[in-house]
Amino acid sequence: MSASVIEVEHLHKAYGTTVAVDDVSFTVGPGEIFGILGRNGAGKTTTVECLIGLRTPDRGRIRVLGRDPHRDHEELTRRVGVQLQDGQLPDRLRVGEAMRLYQSFYPDPADAKELLAQLGLKGREKTPYAKLSGGQKQRLSIALALIGRPRIAVLDELTTGLDPHARRDTWDLISEVRDQGVTILLVTHFMPEAERLCDRVAVIHDGRVLVAGTPAELTANEGQPTLEDAFVTLTGRTA
Numbered sequence: 001m002s003a004s005v006i007e008v009e010h011l012h013k014a015y016g017t018t019v020a021v022d023d024v025s026f027t028v029g030p031g032e033i034f035g036i037l038g039r040n041g042a043g044k045t046t047t048v049e050c051l052i053g054l055r056t057p058d059r060g061r062i063r064v065l066g067r068d069p070h071r072d073h074e075e076l077t078r079r080v081g082v083q084l085q086d087g088q089l090p091d092r093l094r095v096g097e098a099m100r101l102y103q104s105f106y107p108d109p110a111d112a113k114e115l116l117a118q119l120g121l122k123g124r125e126k127t128p129y130a131k132l133s134g135g136q137k138q139r140l141s142i143a144l145a146l147i148g149r150p151r152i153a154v155l156d157e158l159t160t161g162l163d164p165h166a167r168r169d170t171w172d173l174i175s176e177v178r179d180q181g182v183t184i185l186l187v188t189h190f191m192p193e194a195e196r197l198c199d200r201v202a203v204i205h206d207g208r209v210l211v212a213g214t215p216a217e218l219t220a221n222e223g224q225p226t227l228e229d230a231f232v233t234l235t236g237r238t239a
């Protein structure tokens with residue numbers, strides 16, 4: 001028996017001769033906001049894609065809510081919300097239509113109007129996806145990740161492209177979502193976001209976990225003033 005909602009043990013994944021993930025292990029507890037940090041190409045996306053069943057690991061064991069992401073993909077799809085990357089929705093799909101479409105995938109979806117208002121998209125229901133600004137697209141992708149009332153939300157580059165006001169509103173929303181018991185996996189290079197939101201983080205470098213702990217532990221262990229300084233020191237040292 002384990003209390004973890006996400007367990008990754010000795011994950012390994014290569015693309016041909018490129019080893020993207022090389023023996024990555026970590027666990028995430030219920031209601032935690034867990035950050036996966038790393039430079040470009042570190043192996044973050046590959047790790048997350050294995051976690052949500054989009055890729056099959058070469059080796060290692062993954063359990064999400066006690067299930068195997070590959071074998072139990074369909075069941076997990078209903079319980080894990082994933083933020084889409086830019087450009088993954090049809091240009092002509094309207095905001096309200098996208099929300100209704102995603103609501104139809106889940107047994108007990110959240111209220112679309114309320115969620116859009118929380119994300120600053122009130123009154124945008126009739127706007128086609130292509131006519132949204134970059135920040136509005138980003139906020140719609142967060143709304144779609146949360147519409148199914150997931151047990152786990154996987155958020156990749158949560159606030160990239162958002163202005164400071166929208167970013168702070170989004171951070172507040174994510175904190176509220178977590179307070180409702182949702183576990184959050186946050187993939188980011190934006191250290192102030194990780195410092196502000198994450199209970200624990202893992203720094204991935206060249207497909208391996210360099211360190212894991214609270215942002216305060218990592219910062220203190222490196223003797224640095226901020227998580228960003230600690231991150232640069234840690235990942236620069238091994239470059």
Ligand SMILES: Nc1ncnc2c1ncn2[C@@H]1O[C@H](COP(=O)(O)OP(=O)(O)OP(=O)(O)O)[C@@H](O)[C@H]1O
Nearest residue numbers: 015018019020038039040041042043044045046047
């Ligand atoms: N589909 C693919 N085919 C071949 N190589 C890939 C593929 N996807 C990723 N890679 C390689 O695997 C390594 C890890 O990539 P990954 O996308 O997991 O990193 P990342 O940490 O998410 O990077 P970024 O922050 O730039 O998104 C990189 O060397 C990348 O070039």
